[in-house]
Amino acid sequence: MHPTSITKKDLLLFAVFTAAVLAGPIILKPIGAGYPDLLQKFAIYGIFALGFNILFGLTGYLSFGHAAFLGVGSYTAVWTFKLLSMNPVPAIIFATLMGGLFSALIGYVSLRRSGIYFSILTLAFAQMCYNMAYSVLTPITNGETGLQLAQSDPRALDVAFGRDYGAVLPSSDLFGLEMTGYPGFYFCAVMLIICFYITLRIFRSPFGMMLRAVKSNQNRLNYTGVNTRPYALTAFIISGMFAGLAGGLLAVTDPLAGAERMQWTASGEVVLMTILGGAGTLLGPVIGAGAIKYFENIFSAFNKGILNNIFDFLPDFLQQVAVSVSSMFVGEGWHLTLGALFMVIVIFLPGGLMEGVSRISNLLSRRRSDGGSGGTPHPEPAE
């Protein structure tokens, strides 16, 4: 059922994914999401969710503390900017390593328990990180205000290479290419594609098979003499590094790190993204991340004026009713829409949006093969 080597189908999926990501600005324009900041968020949170899915989707360990690694990555990247260089490459390398280091520490302790106890432990650790960033670590994190760049930062490497930013606040640039706007998006997009490829390899490797085994029956593995903890810890560290990278990229596109990135709501968000898209599927988490960020940015921006325009075609009294009803679900009420959507998905499509996709494609292929063998199943694992 689960192949342990890359198949032609996987390569096709990877090619389509790459093309779709790179063409993002054009594809997403019609739904109002084709602007750099949101595209960057799609790519970055896509990486975050991909990493989370390696842990949750494959091993079934539900971590409620992944935002801590995201935050650590951001702080590390901003400090790299401040101390070393405005070049994003060292920043994301250090962010990834720090994410890995923190996840090794937290994972080592948390993975001694499983199920709900594991979730609570990770939640507790993340909340500790958040509170420390907020209070005792204020000299490092600048508390609620958030860590920001200053003109007077040392930037040792930049100085060594004779790079001078003059009187303006520097922004991150890759050898002269500024990491804002579309170049910033393409930088994140390349990272996303690399991460997607790594995830694909992990999914199709014996290691990935072992992680699935941990999910389906850990006791049986233990009884047969397999020590599962190193596998789970490795998965935890890999996903922590993905989160660290995502945090670093957040700082690359916008050099600011705030403690709220580590809050438990942010950890919950990545769980939502993964489940919404389809846990354990390759594409699901990326799609889930996109859906949630789209809601957060586009639906929260609808106001009465826009709604009035939308329902302009209705007679006056109907327009008023339509506007007042729908305004509950947009603007500040976007959480409500997200909640309703999430409930619908979990009830009717427990496998997430990807289950919906595979159901539709099954339906189509069955029709095409004239009610034959039921068509080929979708290449994604269903769990």
Next chain:
Amino acid sequence: MSEFKITRRGLLKSSAAAGVALAAPTIFSSKAFAAGYLNEPTGKTVTFGFNVPQTGAYADEGADELRAYQLAVEHINGEGDGGMLNTFSSKALKGNGVNGKKVVYVTGDTQTKSDAARASAKRMIEKDGAIMITGGSSSGVAIAVQGLCQDAGVIFMAGLTHSNDTTGKDKRANGFRHFFNTEMTGAALAPVLKKNFGSDRVAYHLTADYTWGWSQEGSIKKYTEELGWKTAAAVRTPLGAGDFSQYITPVLNSGADVLVLNHYGRDMVNSLTQAVQFGLRDKQVNGKDFAIVVPLYSRLMAQGAGENVKGIFGSTNWHWSLQDEGSQAFVKSFGKKYGFPPSQAAHTTYCQAILYADACQRAGTFRPSGVGKALEGFKFDGLGNGPTEYRAEDHQCFKDVLVVKGKENPTSKFDVLEVVEVTPRAQVEYPASLLGGELGPYNDGK
């Protein structure tokens, strides 16, 4: 296996090529290269971006700010009764929009978080083509968004932000603030505190743990210690803590006889209510009645705290009971539309929108450097604070500061504050160099 490797390489090559081919047209067609400055309005309308907290500890202020912005847009476009445009000393705006363009607006939710605020500001700049961003009800957010606007190349008209840093350490050329700051609060409040509480008091600070709290704690300490007060302790509390009882209990045993609450919004409502419930105000310490001071007051907060604000001193940027022409016109126009008087948050954001529109009209352009030059050193009157000046050195407005007190016998649920003293501008003015920071050059966007 070798076949597979070749396929992969070919695949990577072709996908890279496809990526470049797809990217090229978007890069060249991007708006930034077409116009003289970022988001230059080319059609019949110009877009303002209103970035206010719609959720979180400052949501009440944010809702009021948004109402004020909508009113300001109506007045600029010549709808409604014109409000303070009629009393404003500059007559450049004719009620037909700005530079012949009708003003439209987009809104965003800052969630009182720097991250979310920057994301929504970016959306308004990149997607909706906003020429100016304004709003915010937290200094942390204001500083974060101001930095973003500077980098992007649009004007930022700060909303309710009271930290010194907004136009001090973290000031930016593209950022402008109408609201006052903690330095002015300290200078205005200290003489009143001396008159009422004497000069040998011991203060205990509870401070919201972010840039505004730190700034206010510093300013109040500075000015009260000049009076001869001592500071027993200054304890930082997280923003949006909700329950402050654990912070209030130690106050009783600290030997302090004044509690300074450097809190705002719902935090202030909660901490003040809990302090009063703990019976602090009925205590006698060092032979003196225990007192509570809330340096930054607003009507919304006073209303939220209800009975507990009676007799408590603080400062405010503006209050709806002011009797000057501008304030009256604004209260009347706001009241007619929404059915209740505006808060200081609503007032400052209304002023900012009007001041920006007026500066564009006078400059004849929306180019940030042009608009900025029109605002620098601009002297005006009729916007409710008396004669006011936008100081060129730090883009901070200087005007009289109101010291207020919770009213003992309120006549309505809005009538909760009384003005104790109007501290003249000269008394609260300070040299721009005091707070440090660099404006840097204007950024018009690429």
